[in-house]
Amino acid sequence: MKEEIQDKMKNPIVSIVRLRDVVKTYRQGKVDVHAVNQVSFDIQSRDFAVLCGPSGSGKTSILNLIGGLDVPSSGSIWIDDVDLSTLSNTELSHVRKNRIGFVFQAYNLIPVMTAYENAEFVLNLQGVPEAECRERVMATLAAVGLAGLEHRRPDEMSGGQQQRVAIARAIVTSPAIVLADEPTANVDSHTAESLLDLMQQLNRDQGITFLFSTHDQHVIDRARRIIRLHDGKIESDEISH
Amino acid sequence: MKLNQLAWRNIWRRKRRTLITAFSIGFGVMLSVTFTGSGDYTYTQMIDMGASMGMGHVTVEPLDYQLKPTLDKRLSETDTLRQQIFALDGVVDATVRITGQAMFASARKSIGGAFIAVDPAFEKPDNNLLLRSLVEGEMFAEKDGRGIVIGSKLAEKLHVKIGKKVVYTTTDAHGEIVSNIARITGLFLTGIDMVDGNMALLPIASVQKTLGYAADEASVIAVIISDQRHAEAMRDSIAALPQAKNAAVLTWKKAQPDLAGVIAFDKAGNYISQFLVGLLIAVGILNTMLMSVLERNREFGVMMAVGMSPGTLFRLVMVESFWLAVVGLILGIIITAPWYYYLYYTGIDLSGTFGSDFSYGGVLVDPVFKARLFRESIIAILAGVFLLALLAGLYPAWRAGRVPPIESLKTI
Numbered sequence: 001m002k003e004e005i006q007d008k009m010k011n012p013i014v015s016i017v018r019l020r021d022v023v024k025t026y027r028q029g030k031v032d033v034h035a036v037n038q039v040s041f042d043i044q045s046r047d048f049a050v051l052c053g054p055s056g057s058g059k060t061s062i063l064n065l066i067g068g069l070d071v072p073s074s075g076s077i078w079i080d081d082v083d084l085s086t087l088s089n090t091e092l093s094h095v096r097k098n099r100i101g102f103v104f105q106a107y108n109l110i111p112v113m114t115a116y117e118n119a120e121f122v123l124n125l126q127g128v129p130e131a132e133c134r135e136r137v138m139a140t141l142a143a144v145g146l147a148g149l150e151h152r153r154p155d156e157m158s159g160g161q162q163q164r165v166a167i168a169r170a171i172v173t174s175p176a177i178v179l180a181d182e183p184t185a186n187v188d189s190h191t192a193e194s195l196l197d198l199m200q201q202l203n204r205d206q207g208i209t210f211l212f213s214t215h216d217q218h219v220i221d222r223a224r225r226i227i228r229l230h231d232g233k234i235e236s237d238e239i240s241h
Numbered sequence: 242m243k244l245n246q247l248a249w250r251n252i253w254r255r256k257r258r259t260l261i262t263a264f265s266i267g268f269g270v271m272l273s274v275t276f277t278g279s280g281d282y283t284y285t286q287m288i289d290m291g292a293s294m295g296m297g298h299v300t301v302e303p304l305d306y307q308l309k310p311t312l313d314k315r316l317s318e319t320d321t322l323r324q325q326i327f328a329l330d331g332v333v334d335a336t337v338r339i340t341g342q343a344m345f346a347s348a349r350k351s352i353g354g355a356f357i358a359v360d361p362a363f364e365k366p367d368n369n370l371l372l373r374s375l376v377e378g379e380m381f382a383e384k385d386g387r388g389i390v391i392g393s394k395l396a397e398k399l400h401v402k403i404g405k406k407v408v409y410t411t412t413d414a415h416g417e418i419v420s421n422i423a424r425i426t427g428l429f430l431t432g433i434d435m436v437d438g439n440m441a442l443l444p445i446a447s448v449q450k451t452l453g454y455a456a457d458e459a460s461v462i463a464v465i466i467s468d469q470r471h472a473e474a475m476r477d478s479i480a481a482l483p484q485a486k487n488a489a490v491l492t493w494k495k496a497q498p499d500l501a502g503v504i505a506f507d508k509a510g511n512y513i514s515q516f517l518v519g520l521l522i523a524v525g526i527l528n529t530m531l532m533s534v535l536e537r538n539r540e541f542g543v544m545m546a547v548g549m550s551p552g553t554l555f556r557l558v559m560v561e562s563f564w565l566a567v568v569g570l571i572l573g574i575i576i577t578a579p580w581y582y583y584l585y586y587t588g589i590d591l592s593g594t595f596g597s598d599f600s601y602g603g604v605l606v607d608p609v610f611k612a613r614l615f616r617e618s619i620i621a622i623l624a625g626v627f628l629l630a631l632l633a634g635l636y637p638a639w640r641a642g643r644v645p646p647i648e649s650l651k652t653i
Contacts, residue, residue, distance in 0.1 A: 067546065069546055069650065070645075093549060093551070097547070097549075101547075102543075102547055112250040
């Protein structure tokens, strides 16, 4: 208990992400569909949280809105006290580059790049010097268990290895939050478990904040916070023990 | 990985498509080199040919002589001016001449024509078409003798041969009709009917006496320069000479407006052909780049999701266009080099189609199709290819950066 208090004093918990009354409406034919409906919640630093719910409940839409990939129909989203609605496209890409890491369901690595280059990509966009890039990328690839596979291209790696590269790409910049959209959906259960071990370890050891969207019970079981969605609304928001 | 490196790898994702596009660029380079090189060669040849027909690349003549070329107008102190011109950098030759209209008469017939009075000591075949086209006899040896060299067809019309006498009648410096007699020493055949049937070379000192000119008076100083492209600069240098202040200094374009018009017209046609070739290349590049952008929509969405700005994405696609142009250019050089070498040294003999004495714009044109590229033409072709590639890449690049990442990520 005493250690926990000391840890919290060293790393005070702050809200990295704030959503307030967020609505996202899509037009399907002549009908308006509320993919996200009056959603409000905060994500604190070091959270390991999941957005779960059935298909169409709004999980991915919320991740896209937090990542600045999509714009809410109404309501506000703040990342580090910056209101995303006030930012231009270029400023949004700046926020994504420096504060957010993305892990996609389908890995989405750049096929002409090696594992090393994929992980290095965002650091290059940030203009990090080459020597520092190398040091950080090698350390990150080692952390995700890919030491020795730096020169492999995506088509030379398994699905699990590709997803590890995607995780390395997401965390190499030390982002405020990693948004992971169904990261285990395309891998077998054994690989899914090892990926979850990895992300949990990164959360615990490096204090990286994770927000998942998933309907995979294995992921939900590992989460410390579970936000259940139904028809675009928050059904429950609970801390797991 | 730097943007350049990424762009380079991206263009090789579809090797066959890239190579087909690069070959179309290369083929365009070959066509452009052929059109431009043949233009550079032919126009230079026509201009040099025109210059050697009497007026030079740059002509110094009395004021208003071009408007009304009468023999009462003349330059004075021509020897001094000639020496000053000759001393200028880039001048190959400067010759003092008298040009005028005359009636040529034999015992059997009279024909109207034109003469160029020259000093045989200063005339060189390289710079005088009539002299280098001698087919019978020889050039008269003395500038104050009674020799005359006439066109073969003029000789035919007059029914005269080498050694026969011809009387030429013209108007002198005071507007009086004057005549003199000359003996034919040589016949020329240039292949240009207008020249062969009307013109004659006469000794300048004899003509000066006939016209009532002083020994250093003449109607023209014809200046031959090493490179016809510098005619304007040479005109300005000559016009700045103190001795030339009372003279008109004209480039070949002014002195031979018909030739200038023909070349300008032909150049315009050449530019249109090249524009169309360029358009085809641009459409090819546009097609390739657009396909390449459309099939990578999702990847662009990922790139933007991880922080690439629309501007950087725009630059990435533009750099891909640039690399495509570089590959096309390299292929173009590889396929064009042997073709250009052949056109430069051998050429394609078209005399079977056009005949060996084909004239265009009043000057003889080499029936062998050859190519010589000027340095500025090479730069223009290189710049043109890059410009086309970049222009063709603009729309795909703009489109790549414009699609919202959320839309791109939805692409399968």
